[in-house]
Amino acid sequence: MEKIEKNEQLGLSLFFPADYHEDSFIVSSFNHMAVKTLEAYPNKWNRNTLIIYGSNGSGKTHLLRSLVMKHQPYFMSFDHNYAGNYMQMIGENELIIIENIHDVFKNSNLTEEDLFHILNYILEKNKHIILTANKPVLEWGLALPDLLSRLNSSAIVKIDNPPDEILLQIFSKQLSDMGLFLTPRLLEYVSVRMDMSFLCVQKLSSEINTLCTTQQKPITLNIIKDALTNISDS
Amino acid sequence: MKFTVKQADLLKATSHVQSIVERKTTVPILSNVKMTVSDGKLILHATDMEIELAETIDVEVEEEGTATTPAHTLYEIVKKLPSSEDIEFTLTENQIDLKAGRSRFSLSILASDEFPVLKQNEYTGSFEIDTESVSYLINKSRFAISTEETRYYLNGIYMHASDNDTEDNKVLRVVATDGHRLARVEVELPEGAENLQGIIVPRKTVHEIFKLSENFEGNIKISFNETLIKFEMGSITITSKLIDGSFPDYQRVIPKNNNKLLELEAVSFAKSVDRVSTVSLDRSRAIKLEIQDNQLTLVANSVSNNQAEEDMEVTWENGEEFSIGFNGKYLLDIINQIEDETVQITFGQSTEPAILRDVSDDSLLYVLMPMRV
Numbered sequence: 001m002e003k004i005e006k007n008e009q010l011g012l013s014l015f016f017p018a019d020y021h022e023d024s025f026i027v028s029s030f031n032h033m034a035v036k037t038l039e040a041y042p043n044k045w046n047r048n049t050l051i052i053y054g055s056n057g058s059g060k061t062h063l064l065r066s067l068v069m070k071h072q073p074y075f076m077s078f079d080h081n082y083a084g085n086y087m088q089m090i091g092e093n094e095l096i097i098i099e100n101i102h103d104v105f106k107n108s109n110l111t112e113e114d115l116f117h118i119l120n121y122i123l124e125k126n127k128h129i130i131l132t133a134n135k136p137v138l139e140w141g142l143a144l145p146d147l148l149s150r151l152n153s154s155a156i157v158k159i160d161n162p163p164d165e166i167l168l169q170i171f172s173k174q175l176s177d178m179g180l181f182l183t184p185r186l187l188e189y190v191s192v193r194m195d196m197s198f199l200c201v202q203k204l205s206s207e208i209n210t211l212c213t214t215q216q217k218p219i220t221l222n223i224i225k226d227a228l229t230n231i232s233d234s
Numbered sequence: 235m236k237f238t239v240k241q242a243d244l245l246k247a248t249s250h251v252q253s254i255v256e257r258k259t260t261v262p263i264l265s266n267v268k269m270t271v272s273d274g275k276l277i278l279h280a281t282d283m284e285i286e287l288a289e290t291i292d293v294e295v296e297e298e299g300t301a302t303t304p305a306h307t308l309y310e311i312v313k314k315l316p317s318s319e320d321i322e323f324t325l326t327e328n329q330i331d332l333k334a335g336r337s338r339f340s341l342s343i344l345a346s347d348e349f350p351v352l353k354q355n356e357y358t359g360s361f362e363i364d365t366e367s368v369s370y371l372i373n374k375s376r377f378a379i380s381t382e383e384t385r386y387y388l389n390g391i392y393m394h395a396s397d398n399d400t401e402d403n404k405v406l407r408v409v410a411t412d413g414h415r416l417a418r419v420e421v422e423l424p425e426g427a428e429n430l431q432g433i434i435v436p437r438k439t440v441h442e443i444f445k446l447s448e449n450f451e452g453n454i455k456i457s458f459n460e461t462l463i464k465f466e467m468g469s470i471t472i473t474s475k476l477i478d479g480s481f482p483d484y485q486r487v488i489p490k491n492n493n494k495l496l497e498l499e500a501v502s503f504a505k506s507v508d509r510v511s512t513v514s515l516d517r518s519r520a521i522k523l524e525i526q527d528n529q530l531t532l533v534a535n536s537v538s539n540n541q542a543e544e545d546m547e548v549t550w551e552n553g554e555e556f557s558i559g560f561n562g563k564y565l566l567d568i569i570n571q572i573e574d575e576t577v578q579i580t581f582g583q584s585t586e587p588a589i590l591r592d593v594s595d596d597s598l599l600y601v602l603m604p605m606r607v
Binding site for chain 1: 380385386387388411412413414415479480482483486487518520559561585587601603604605606607
């Protein structure tokens with residue numbers, strides 16, 4: 001008879017929708033330029049294409065959801081069945097958004113030529129488009145010179161790495177979106193042990209969410225310790 | 235205030251009331267039931283500040299008025315009085331007197347105007363639904379509601395209007411999860427429920443509505459807004475605060491590509507799980523399912539070296555050997571919801587969620603996370 005050696009209940013990967021309310025958005029020097037640019041839409045825009053880039057978790061999605069939804073943008077998405085029908089997709093919409101454009105090429109059959117045509121069409125019809133990415137244009141791995149040239153002539157705004165204090169606020173907000181709350185003592189503990197980067201904030205909050213779900217517990221010191229160990233091992 | 239009421243009528247109403255009123259509360263008035271007598275009716279109000287019940291019964295009124303008195307004590311007294319007796323209530327300056335046959339009681343009172351009421355905002359939607367559907371939605375999902383209080387978003391059922399899986403029908407869908415398992419149950423969308431975009435009904439309200447629905451026939455009128463839900467069931471109205479939070483995107487945890495199909499006889503499986511679990515009564519209740527050549531072997535053991543094994547015939551189209559661990563209690567909770575003779579389980583990998591379904595009932599879907607064993 002086989003013996004069961006160890007038992008560990010696994011948890012569902014619960015994904016909590018983020019709180020994109022404008023009043024939950026943290027504005028500071030690191031994203032001030034992006035906020036000002038989006039608030040100026042459409043009257044003070046002198047380019048048809050805006051590129052916003054910043055590392056994962058830097059708040060690009062939140063920024064768009066809180067500041068431009070009132071303009072009823074069309075979020076253009078692509079998959080492997082994309083049939084080149086961008087004109088039909090854009091239709092009468094005046095403001096188009098393509099999020100995480102750096103990933104779109106590998107997750108769909110959109111080609112560099114297709115994107116170039118889309119940008120030309122936007123220009124021709126005097127519409128506007130916002131592209132978001134986690135790195136600058138030169139690191140998207142593009143080969144089409146015309147597209148590179150067109151992108152480089154766009155308005156480009158970078159979201160910088162924020163000061164530690166802001167990063168910890170973002171960390172607390174991400175956990176709060178998942179229904180989890182850090183006591184000041186736990187926040188202090190984690191703040192001196194985590195890497196101060198958007199990426200670490202995202203990985204750590206996700207790992208804490210997984211452990212809290214699996215163990216059906218609120219955040220404890222042990223959960224923080226395990227989460228820090230797990231993300232450093234991964 | 236003076237009135238006479240039939241014992242059976244008052245017993246039924248006070249049993250509903252005492253279920254709402256918390257036994258331990260730091261606010262004395264919340265231990266009380268408010269009684270309002272007018273126009274030949276007695277209205278009983280009870281609340282714990284999250285949920286409020288109002289029930290109307292016919293009485294013989296001699297003098298109209300209102301009073302509050304301890305709810306649990308009143309219920310215990312009424313329960314012990316003979317069902318043949320009428321009960322006479324008389325409010326005096328400092329107490330309320332009850333007389334039934336040769337029994338006499340005096341109960342303390344608190345000022346009626348201090349009795350709290352839930353602030354009612356205008357309801358943005360309402361619909362009528364048959365009691366059987368409400369009972370079905372709750373009964374098949376409530377076991378999966380989380381009891382862990384920190385993540386309070388999960389302490390209720392998520393209710394919303396949705397397309398069904400094949401997108402050919404609109405449904406009223408209820409989802410509950412505790413992070414280890416998830417229940418998704420649906421019924422045809424009642425007219426008027428189209429704008430129900432997603433509300434979380436607290437656990438206590440869910441249980442109260444289920445209990446009341448067991449003894450109620452007819453339609454329930456459900457009204458809702460962003461913060462409240464109201465259930466009107468004949469002479470009973472339950473109003474409850476909703477949980478203010480975001481329910482997780484449950485669609486993301488329902489596997490799309492589970493392709494290992496196991497079909498087995500539900501009752502036999504439940505009995506086997508129950509038997510084998512006997513030896514693993516530790517907190518994890520781990521059971522290992524080993525499947526090969528249309529045979530399932532259930533294995534369990536405990537830290538104290540007790541062991542159990544049981545085989546059963548199954549349909550396993552995959553052919554390959556496969557094993558996976560589950561919490562035996564979670565398995566039983568789900569299998570007990572299956573009414574068809576056959577339960578269908580689809581697996582991905584042994585560390586990925588499994589889907590359990592009733593072969594003849596598309597409206598039920600359960601997701602269960604395995605245990606690493």
